Amino acid sequence: MTILVAGVGNIFFGDDGVGPAVAAALAQEATDDVRIVDAGIAGIHLAYDLTAGCDRVLIVDAVRRDEPPGTLVLLEPPDAAAAGSPDPHGMELHATFAYARALGGELPPIAILGIVPENVDEGIGLSRAVAAAIAPACTMVRRILHDWQTRGAACGAREKETV
Numbered sequence: 001m002t003i004l005v006a007g008v009g010n011i012f013f014g015d016d017g018v019g020p021a022v023a024a025a026l027a028q029e030a031t032d033d034v035r036i037v038d039a040g041i042a043g044i045h046l047a048y049d050l051t052a053g054c055d056r057v058l059i060v061d062a063v064r065r066d067e068p069p070g071t072l073v074l075l076e077p078p079d080a081a082a083a084g085s086p087d088p089h090g091m092e093l094h095a096t097f098a099y100a101r102a103l104g105g106e107l108p109p110i111a112i113l114g115i116v117p118e119n120v121d122e123g124i125g126l127s128r129a130v131a132a133a134i135a136p137a138c139t140m141v142r143r144i145l146h147d148w149q150t151r152g153a154a155c156g157a158r159e160k161e162t163v
Helices: 014-029 043-050 093-102 128-132 134-151
Strands: 003-008 034-040 056-062 072-075 110-115 159-161
Touching (some): 003 043, 003 134, 014 034, 014 056, 014 110, 014 128, 014 134, 056 134, 110 134
Parallel strands (some): 003 034, 003 056, 056 110
């Protein structure tokens, strides 16, 4: 089984950069079966990665929720393949998924590990609450990868953790 872990977000907008921060923290744990990439805001590159023959995808991104900053939320997007219209310049995940489908690729099962942001204003650096969530997010990524690799666990399990 091949798995893509993609950190998504814009490092120039505070906590929106949490996906790339988690990808950087996990980068040395990549294997032949697990690719870890900092997808940043390059939706078109992520679309190509999604169609490159991986079996599952875990996206790490800031996700707005009515939860305290730093809360981790694991979710599966509802019908991600059908959402949005193809836009190679779009930075929204639904547009990236739609563009991957427009390329003729079949999307693998996708789960999103969301981290609730505190601040997504212009500026570099994570808030204290979100920075504290990086280690627990890495632990959750490892747990998800272990489940997928050993038990073929479904993406649909929803969890929430506050750090």
